[in-house]
Amino acid sequence: MKLLQRLKRGVKAGLMAMQEEINNEMRIINLIDEFEKSRTRKLMTIGEKYYKVQNDILNREMYRTIKGKRVKEANKANNKLAHGKYHAMVDEKVNYFLSKQFTLKGEDDGYTQKVSDILGKHFSGKLKDLGYEASNKGKGWLHPYITEKGVLKFEVIPAEQIIPEWQDAGHTRLLSVIRKYSTYKWVYNTKKEIVHIEYWTGNSVSYYIQSGGTLIPNDEKANIKGHYLKNGSWMAWGKVPFICFKNNWIETPDISFVKSLIDSYDKSRSDAANYIEEVKNIVYILKGYGGEDITEFVRGINEDRAIPIDDPENGGVDTLTPSMDITAIKEHYEQLKRDICEDGQSVDKDIDKYGANPSGVALGFMYAGLDLKCNAMEAEFKNAFEYLLNFVNIYLSESGGGNYSDTDIEIIFNRAMRINETEIINNAIASKETISNYTIISRHPWVEDTEEELKRIDEEENTFDKVPLGGEDVGE
16 A cells, blocks of 8 residues: 555656656747847847848838839939948947956965966957957857866857846846757758757756757757766756856847947938939929820830930920939938947047047047946956856866865956057156156056066166276276
């Protein structure tokens, strides 16, 4: 009797576990579907398109109404001038903020060096990749993992592949991450897409193949039972191993602030180009052509460049040339250009305003918007770096590198701001007897390593002291 009861309880527990797994798989499918239809996902696509200068203007078609029907215009100029202003803005921001090597500053020099060694010399490149991802898509994702050789590495994952579940409204604590991506393989002469789904929590990972609206366990990864291997056993980080590098606190891509302005700029410039190109942009007054098909008439003008006249006395063609205020159009797109710069928080390169060689104060004004935009990204990137240190500390602890969970370390981003070198050098010379030589040298625009520069100065002075003056006998 007791054995039968235990069997019933076992079957019931198994059925409940199976039902829970089915429910979780359905939830994953629904979350993926919800994400792919969301505005967040749409903005990622738009940001990436506009960075590649695949602006909406490239899809524009010209239409006109004929007898109440809207038909595509085949005989009008249709310039599609897609401008790379957004591309330039993102490049400007990322290279200003992340092109220079970052600095790690901590209270324990040994720990700081270990972190630097783990990140490796190419981590600055990964930060730039994350900068582009965050700028174009609202956020970038970094995945820490341990290789088969037991080395901690980091991989940048495209943001459109990641569907996060957050535990809090501020999006600071991850509950889980769903990753969706595709691979392809050839089946005979057909290229077949394989859709992979990964479900990551702080303690486990599950791998699936998506087929229609269902998830099938991926048999090729059935032996993976955790996040990483340690001494032949599967282990878990205790945290979801994905690090979110946000563009700003609202996780919004830069394109959302300037898209409508860029679209209007593209349209204005394209319309101006159409007017200049459209030498046929006149209104024809047909006399004695009451039955003439207008479409055929325009086609003849465009293709044959001639008009047949059956009745030379009463028939004929006059024209009205409509005027287009190019000056007003130019003023419009020049204002749009200024709006794009201001709303996109780009560097104001107005030479008329600041001059060809702006002073330090003027440079500060020019870079004010860009600095504000980079400040927002820097705050989020520093938060992400703190989360990254959790994985570094776990790795060091488990690999015998020490326990540094309570040790502070800070990442400092060194911006590549343009400076007025002549002004700074003159100010340094003027400060010669007011502040220390060390401070002057550290602020000199040509000095990259203050300590190394001081050593060189000392070596040169010592060498000069040993050089014999004129009239002295070297041999004495």
